[in-house]
Amino acid sequence: MIIDIHGHYTTAPKELEAYRQKQIADLKEPSHARSKGTLSISDDQIRESIEKAQLKLQRERGTDVTIFSPRAAGMGHHIGDATTSLHWSQECNDLIHRVCTLFPKSFVGVCQLPQTPGVPPANCIPELERCVKEYGFIGCNLNPDPSGGYWKDPPLTDKWWYPFYEKLVELDVPAMVHVSMSCNPNFHTTGGHYINGDTTAFMQLITADLFKDFPSLKLIIPHGGGAVPYHWGRYRGIAQDLKKPLLKDHLLNNVFFDTCVYHQPGIDLLFKVIPVDNILFASEMVGAVRGIDPETGSYYDDTKRYVEALKLSPEDRNKVFEGNARRVYSRLKNKIPASR
Amino acid sequence: MIIDIHGHYTTAPKELEAYRQKQIADLKEPSHARSKGTLSISDDQIRESIEKAQLKLQRERGTDVTIFSPRAAGMGHHIGDATTSLHWSQECNDLIHRVCTLFPKSFVGVCQLPQTPGVPPANCIPELERCVKEYGFIGCNLNPDPSGGYWKDPPLTDKWWYPFYEKLVELDVPAMVHVSMSCNPNFHTTGGHYINGDTTAFMQLITADLFKDFPSLKLIIPHGGGAVPYHWGRYRGIAQDLKKPLLKDHLLNNVFFDTCVYHQPGIDLLFKVIPVDNILFASEMVGAVRGIDPETGSYYDDTKRYVEALKLSPEDRNKVFEGNARRVYSRLKNKIPASR
Numbered sequence: 001m002i003i004d005i006h007g008h009y010t011t012a013p014k015e016l017e018a019y020r021q022k023q024i025a026d027l028k029e030p031s032h033a034r035s036k037g038t039l040s041i042s043d044d045q046i047r048e049s050i051e052k053a054q055l056k057l058q059r060e061r062g063t064d065v066t067i068f069s070p071r072a073a074g075m076g077h078h079i080g081d082a083t084t085s086l087h088w089s090q091e092c093n094d095l096i097h098r099v100c101t102l103f104p105k106s107f108v109g110v111c112q113l114p115q116t117p118g119v120p121p122a123n124c125i126p127e128l129e130r131c132v133k134e135y136g137f138i139g140c141n142l143n144p145d146p147s148g149g150y151w152k153d154p155p156l157t158d159k160w161w162y163p164f165y166e167k168l169v170e171l172d173v174p175a176m177v178h179v180s181m182s183c184n185p186n187f188h189t190t191g192g193h194y195i196n197g198d199t200t201a202f203m204q205l206i207t208a209d210l211f212k213d214f215p216s217l218k219l220i221i222p223h224g225g226g227a228v229p230y231h232w233g234r235y236r237g238i239a240q241d242l243k244k245p246l247l248k249d250h251l252l253n254n255v256f257f258d259t260c261v262y263h264q265p266g267i268d269l270l271f272k273v274i275p276v277d278n279i280l281f282a283s284e285m286v287g288a289v290r291g292i293d294p295e296t297g298s299y300y301d302d303t304k305r306y307v308e309a310l311k312l313s314p315e316d317r318n319k320v321f322e323g324n325a326r327r328v329y330s331r332l333k334n335k336i337p338a339s340r
Numbered sequence: 341m342i343i344d345i346h347g348h349y350t351t352a353p354k355e356l357e358a359y360r361q362k363q364i365a366d367l368k369e370p371s372h373a374r375s376k377g378t379l380s381i382s383d384d385q386i387r388e389s390i391e392k393a394q395l396k397l398q399r400e401r402g403t404d405v406t407i408f409s410p411r412a413a414g415m416g417h418h419i420g421d422a423t424t425s426l427h428w429s430q431e432c433n434d435l436i437h438r439v440c441t442l443f444p445k446s447f448v449g450v451c452q453l454p455q456t457p458g459v460p461p462a463n464c465i466p467e468l469e470r471c472v473k474e475y476g477f478i479g480c481n482l483n484p485d486p487s488g489g490y491w492k493d494p495p496l497t498d499k500w501w502y503p504f505y506e507k508l509v510e511l512d513v514p515a516m517v518h519v520s521m522s523c524n525p526n527f528h529t530t531g532g533h534y535i536n537g538d539t540t541a542f543m544q545l546i547t548a549d550l551f552k553d554f555p556s557l558k559l560i561i562p563h564g565g566g567a568v569p570y571h572w573g574r575y576r577g578i579a580q581d582l583k584k585p586l587l588k589d590h591l592l593n594n595v596f597f598d599t600c601v602y603h604q605p606g607i608d609l610l611f612k613v614i615p616v617d618n619i620l621f622a623s624e625m626v627g628a629v630r631g632i633d634p635e636t637g638s639y640y641d642d643t644k645r646y647v648e649a650l651k652l653s654p655e656d657r658n659k660v661f662e663g664n665a666r667r668v669y670s671r672l673k674n675k676i677p678a679s680r
Contacts, residue, residue, distance in 0.1 A: 144526075145526070149491065150490060150491070151489065151490070151524050151526040151527070153526075154525065154526075155525055155526050184491050185494065185495055186484075186485070186491040186493075186494075186495050186540060186544065187491070187540060187543075188543045188544070188546070188547055188578070190574075190578065191543040191546065191547075191574065191575060191578045192539060192540045192543040192544070195539050195567045195571060195574075196536040196539055196540060196567075199532060199535050199536055199539070199567060200526060200527060200532045200536060203527075203528045203531040203532040204526065204528070204532070206528070206531065207528055223571070223574075224570070224571070226567055227535045227536075227539060227566055227567030227570060229570065230564070230567060230569065230570035230601065230606050230609060231535060231563070231564070231601060231602070231606060232603055232605070232606065233601065233602030233603025233606060233629075233633065233640050234530075234531065234535075234563075234601070234602045234603075234628065234629055234640070235531060236603075236633070236640070237602055237628075237629030237630075237631055237633065237640035237641075238528070238530065238531045238628070238629055240629075240631045241629060241630055241631055261570065261571060261573065261574070262571070262573030262574045262577055263572055263573025263574075263576075263613070265572070265609050265612045265613050266570050266571060266572065266573060266609070268609075269570060269605050269606070269608075269609045272605045273603070273605050288574065288577075288578070289573075289574055289577030289578055289580075289581060290577075290581055291577055291580045291581055293573065293576070293577065295576075300573050300574070300576070300577035301577075
């Protein structure tokens, strides 16, 4: 079985975006902005949006299950306030739940959180619990920068985030550390802000001792860990200068990387420096890069090809494609029985 | 000859830091803050600070010349105002000039710029000209984020920067795109902000057509290009989605990467994906990482070892260690005659 742990619902019916645009327009009228409004999308619309895009590509590429969440760039936590973010997150998560209910063998849900700059992350606990307990979601996307490129909230290692981590541990669900759209003109969303978010998060974790306080907390750094594997020597060296333990002991019992790296040399490096137990297969499809690489004739984001080109033992291959995902997303077994 | 294009004067006599601290303290008293103050450091102090640190390591590692600039983290463009930044830059650049005068065969100067958030970069032209014309400096460090981690000024592709680029082209000196210290608690300076700055700058360049306007402008992205080579497929794919030319045509006539990547797999990747003509040898020594890698027994930042472990032809080796530096820093020939 091949599990892709990083897919966003980027092909949702256009009514979702219309809902969001109305919500944003309503922010100019405070009385309207308190109303959740309505979103009407039929099951047939959902089926079509999935079967002609995500599911079609899964079948073509030979992957079985996608751990599926709302569009990351669309989370837009910097827009409006906590009520805006709650309404929007609920609608997005409800839609993911409907996808997972319509295609229970192919999709398992991960939720968007109703984060807001300056509002304690504990505020997101009710929506997390709703999605995990009522919908059977198995994780969440945690935005380390709800301000959208201005980085105004405290680092991930600050006590600011602790009540939320306590809930993650209690529910035994991991968080993928994933920023949303950039509203800072300096940062291209998928090419700048996403990769910087990954790099920043990992470096924050180096400087602190978060996993002494939360030994069973699990965080996934997407996009192959940002710049981290390429600069693994720098990060090992900085940790050493800071008198921290070796990174494998300091972080790698709790931190995992996905394989959203869109060329063979990048994947080769990832597997050379990061232990195979810490790598989870993912493609971020349909997402950041949609074209075909003229150098290979295949889609840039068809990361399965790169992983299959590695010389992995059958055991390691199974870890990357299935076993590690089941270990990190421990609730996955309730949704998709193991293939063996 | 081996030219290291990226060295900062991180071991300057302590009087320099005392000067800076007084300057910062004086900001509380506006009348004092307008005074440049005095900095008294003897030639013997400079000799000692260089011979026992930078030059000692150069000799031990077998490098000949360092293109040398003030401490990057120390630039601190977010502190005070344009006058603060001008006084501080002048003092730092004067000190680099003295190093280069005392050790003319081993050091060639690159200047710090008196940037200030919200102040047009054109304001830096007089100090650039002073350093190039009076001191014979061969380049500058250009901070893409003078705010120190809040990214408040326009992207490098904005017309905001154009008058400064015109002067760079006129003088035929390149700029290394290098941030300074982070004052944002989210970003560790050398592990987060530096790498993000590199990644961000390159992605800004992808989205625009800066080199159509400045076909002879030369920019160096340090620290091995941040995350860029590791995610080369992503960047090629994003450029393709944006209908930009192939990156080699779009950017690689004007953009260069250094070799400040502190482990062999990272250097291997850099040379696999980036053309050898675009790679300049550098170590960033004495700098971001000061320890010895227990996996190799050598200093993390002894990047010459990693480059020498590559299977480069003698011609390519010479490009990386000397030829490319001479091409990018065209004024270097006035200071250091070619070895052949």
